[in-house]
Structure formats: structure tokens, C-alpha cells
Amino acid sequence: MLRTIDLRGSRPSPAELLALVPRAETDVTAALAPAGRIIDEVREHGGQALLDQAERFDGVRPAAIRVPAEELRAALEALDPAVREAVESTIARVRAASAAQVPVPVTTVLAPGAVIEQRWQPVERVGLYVPGGKAVYPSSVVMNVVPAQVAGVRSIALASPPQADHDGRIHPTIAAVAALLGVDEVYAMGGAGAIGAFAYGVPDLGVLPVQRVTGPGNVFVAAAKRLVAGVTGIDAEAGPTDILVIADASADADFVAADLVSQAEHDELAASVLVTDSAEFAEAVRERLETRVAATKHSARVRAAVEGPQSALVLVDDLEQAAAFANAFGAEHLEIQVADVDATLARIENAGAIFVGPHSPVSLGDYAAGSNHVLPTGGTARHVSGLSAATFLRPQQVVRYDEAALRAVAPVIATLSAEEDLPAHGEAVTARFER
Ligand code: NAD
Numbered sequence: 001m002l003r004t005i006d007l008r009g010s011r012p013s014p015a016e017l018l019a020l021v022p023r024a025e026t027d028v029t030a031a032l033a034p035a036g037r038i039i040d041e042v043r044e045h046g047g048q049a050l051l052d053q054a055e056r057f058d059g060v061r062p063a064a065i066r067v068p069a070e071e072l073r074a075a076l077e078a079l080d081p082a083v084r085e086a087v088e089s090t091i092a093r094v095r096a097a098s099a100a101q102v103p104v105p106v107t108t109v110l111a112p113g114a115v116i117e118q119r120w121q122p123v124e125r126v127g128l129y130v131p132g133g134k135a136v137y138p139s140s141v142v143m144n145v146v147p148a149q150v151a152g153v154r155s156i157a158l159a160s161p162p163q164a165d166h167d168g169r170i171h172p173t174i175a176a177v178a179a180l181l182g183v184d185e186v187y188a189m190g191g192a193g194a195i196g197a198f199a200y201g202v203p204d205l206g207v208l209p210v211q212r213v214t215g216p217g218n219v220f221v222a223a224a225k226r227l228v229a230g231v232t233g234i235d236a237e238a239g240p241t242d243i244l245v246i247a248d249a250s251a252d253a254d255f256v257a258a259d260l261v262s263q264a265e266h267d268e269l270a271a272s273v274l275v276t277d278s279a280e281f282a283e284a285v286r287e288r289l290e291t292r293v294a295a296t297k298h299s300a301r302v303r304a305a306v307e308g309p310q311s312a313l314v315l316v317d318d319l320e321q322a323a324a325f326a327n328a329f330g331a332e333h334l335e336i337q338v339a340d341v342d343a344t345l346a347r348i349e350n351a352g353a354i355f356v357g358p359h360s361p362v363s364l365g366d367y368a369a370g371s372n373h374v375l376p377t378g379g380t381a382r383h384v385s386g387l388s389a390a391t392f393l394r395p396q397q398v399v400r401y402d403e404a405a406l407r408a409v410a411p412v413i414a415t416l417s418a419e420e421d422l423p424a425h426g427e428a429v430t431a432r433f434e435r
Pocket residue numbers: 034053057058130131132133134135136137140161162189190191192193216217218219220221237238239240241266267270332373374375376377
């Protein structure tokens with residue numbers, strides 16, 4: 001089961017902590033070369049490459065890459081009413097939170113007639129990825145599409161892998177949720193090929209390049225996003241999932257074990273990490289884990305994840321050291337299950353999303369909290385944030401000075417342009433006062 005990293009009695013430096021955090025052997029860097037070859041195939045051979053890749057990786061050749069409008073409509077009509085109700089509830093919560101989080105325009109008046117405005121412009125066209133390999137993720141349709149719509153994106157395209165057990169069509173629930181949200185440009189394509197198709201366009205299929213590619217996916221999807229990041233915008237590397245739980249003796253060992261298993265269920269490369277200051281509590285979680293891993297439906301996948309080098313049980317002296325470890329790890333999902341939640345929360349700098357207290361499990365955020373589940377993985381939460389409406393918006397500064405305000409600041413420009421030996425900059429200002 002979970003290997004142990006025992007930090008008790010030691011005070012590792014920040015650099016030492018970084019070297020100690022558990023990571024998967026197959027990380028995004030290792031997937032860059034294959035992902036690059038797959039993207040190149042799509043750039044060279046277009047739709048043909050996407051069909052071949054579907055056969056190679058998804059075990060099925062779709063009838064067409066573009067999903068017909070009738071298929072989307074029919075999927076929505078056939079959607080189980082209970083599932084539709086659950087999806088609509090998630091949509092309402094994510095829409096309400098996303099709309100409230102839209103950054104507001106700001107006007108700063110620096111002096112009379114000297115005004116800087118900052119406005120937020122949506123990107124024009126986006127490509128949204130919805131995973132569908134080991135599991136299918138209709139919830140990711142909501143998490144991608146709703147913030148894009150809230151941001152005011154005009155053109156939304158969506159991709160998900162073709163499914164062998166649905167004759168090469170995308171999963172019907174994914175098709176239904178796309179239709180429910182009014183998205184009609186949908187493609188049956190998966191993995192790095194789909195990301196390449198969005199970034200560069202596929203002329204023979206009429207797929208136009210996008211200005212942002214977002215969405216979760218496996219290590220090949222995350223690698224492809226890193227590769228196209230100079231060509232198009234990306235949200236974050238939302239790859240194989242991870243959970244880090246900070247818990248003390250006051251926590252419920254069974255809740256913690258259940259949460260560690262829930263994220264391990266996604267992928268053999270998923271990371272489940274427990275950081276605790278109580279060796280007794282650690283043992284209790286280990287016991288509950290044994291039982292839960294054996295009993296859960298995807299037991300083999302979960303076992304591979306929790307026994308992988310990316311997962312660990314970390315013993316620390318105190319919760320201050322636990323927070324330092326969590327900051328070095330940069331968890332996608334951080335749970336805090338300790339007696340004084342706010343004291344630990346105050347020490348956290350790096351995390352994709354933070355779940356506090358015994359009644360905020362990660363799976364709440366996966367489906368129904370109203371927060372977004374597309375979050376940075378592999379330690380990238382140390383420099384980037386999760387998906388939100390802001391991902392699809394760009395701040396633009398608008399400069400509005402009148403004559404008097406420019407005259408007042410002219411000496412500053414003259415001095416700095418002379419200092420930089422760019423006199424034409426100063427002359428562009430003085431020219432306005434020479435008439
Ligand atoms: P996926 O759609 O991401 O991957 C399937 C695709 O991967 C296939 O269509 C194929 O194109 C490609 N692929 C498969 N094997 C390949 C190979 N050997 N070489 C090259 N390409 C290959 O679906 P999945 O596999 O189920 O993975 C979903 C992932 O998304 C999981 O790792 C899960 O943890 C992650 N996830 C992350 C978040 C997040 O926000 N970080 C949220 C949800 C899910």
C-alpha cells in the first residue's frame with residue numbers, strides 16, 4: 001500500500017522538500033516526444049491522421065470526426081431524466097459561481113484627465129477537451145463550456161475520444177450534455193491529436209484554429225497542451241489527478257481513506273498523498289485503505305495508483321511542516337481535515353482547489369460544489385490556477401489622457417527617453433506642444 005516518507009525530527013530546506021515530493025515516473029515531460037509525433041501527424045495528414053489515431057489508441061474508427069447535429073439531438077432526447085436533472089443542477093451551480101467570479105473592469109484616474117481603464121475581452125474561439133479513455137467525463141463538458149459561455153466566447157468547439165463500445169461515436173452522455181448546453185461543433189477525436197487539431201486547425205475537415213485549448217486529460221493530453229502553448233493559449237496542464245490530504249488525529253480515518261481512493265480511481269498515474277502529524281491516525285487510514293481498495297469497483301487501477309511512486313503517506317512533526325510539504329507538492333486537490341482548519345488554511349500558498357473540513361470531499365468538487373474541477377496537476381499549481389471564466393478573458397488596458405494631463409507628465413517622458421537614448425519617444429510628446 002502507500003509508501004511512507006518520514007520527515008519527523010528533520011527540518012528539510014525548501015529545496016530539499018521539493019526533491020522529496022512524490023511524483024509519477026511517467027510525467028508530462030516523458031510524454032512530450034510521443035505527443036509531439038501525434039500532433040505532427042495531424043498537421044501533415046489532417047482528418048486521415050485523426051481517423052488512424054482513433055483506430056490505434058481508441059480501438060475504433062469513427063464514421064466521421066465531426067459529430068452530426070442529429071446525433072447530438074438524439075442523445076439529448078434519450079438522456080435518462082435522472083442524469084439530466086443531476087447535470088442541470090451542476091450547470092446551475094457552476095454557472096452561478098462562474099458568473100460571480102468574472103473579473104470586473106477597473107478605471108483608475110491618476111490625475112484630472114489621466115485615465116487608465118482595464119477591460120476584459122473574451123477570446124474569439126476555443127477548443128474544449130473532454131476526456132474519454134479509461135473513464136468518460138460528461139461533467140467535464142459542464143466544467144469547460146459553462147465558464148466559456150459566461151466569459152462571452154462566441155465560437156466553442158468540443159472534442160472527446162470515439163468509444164469502441166458505441167461504434168466509434170463519442171459517449172452519448174457527453175453528446176447529450178453538449179446539446180443541453182447548446183454546443184453544436186463537436187468532434188470525435190481524443191488525446192494529443194485532438195489538442196493539435198484545435199491548435200493548428202484541420203483544413204480538410206473545416207476545423208479552424210482556436211485561441212484557447214482547455215480541459216483535463218491524461219498525460220498525453222497534458223503534454224500536447226504544453227507543446228501547443230506557444231501557438232494557442234491553454235488553461236493549465238490538467239493531467240493525471242492528485243489529492244493531498246492534511247489530517248490530524250481529530251479527522252475521520254475512513255473519510256480520508258475514501259477520499260484517497262476516489263481520486264486514485266481516475267488513473268494508474270493518479271497520486272494519493274496523506275500528510276499527518278499522528279502516526280496512530282496514519283495506521284488507521286492505512287487499515288481503512290486496505291479494505292476500501294480491495295472492495296472498490298476499479299480495484300486494480302486504484303491499487304496501481306496508491307502503490308505508485310507518486311503516492312505516499314507523509315509523517316510530519318506538526319501541521320506547520322505539513323503545510324510546508326503541501327506547498328512544495330502543489331496539489332491539484334488539497335483537503336484540510338484538522339481541528340483548526342483556518343490556521344492550516346492560512347499557511348497554504350499552493351493548491352489548485354482547497355477542500356476544508358470533513359464535509360467537503362474532492363468528489364463534491366468533481367461534480368456539484370459549483371467550483372470548477374479542471375485544475376492544475378503535477379505540481380503546476382505552484383504557478384498556475386484552475387479553469388474559470390477568467391481563463392477565456394484577457395485584460396486590456398485602455399489609455400485615455402487629455403492635453404493638460406499629457407503636458408503634466410511630459411518631463412517624465414523626456415527624461416526617461418533621453419536616458420534610454422530613444423529621443424524620438426520624447427519628440428512624439430513635445431511635437432504635440434510645438435504648434
Ligand atoms: P483521455 O481522453 O484523457 O485519454 C484518452 C486518449 O489518450 C485516447 O483517445 C488517445 O488519443 C490517447 N492515448 C491513449 N493511449 C495512448 C498512447 N499510448 N499514446 C498516445 N496517446 C494515447 O481519457 P483518460 O485516459 O480516461 O484520462 C483522463 C485523465 O483526465 C485522467 O488522468 C484523469 O485523472 C484526468 N482528469 C484530470 C482532471 C484535472 O482537472 N486535472 C479532471 C478530470 C480528469
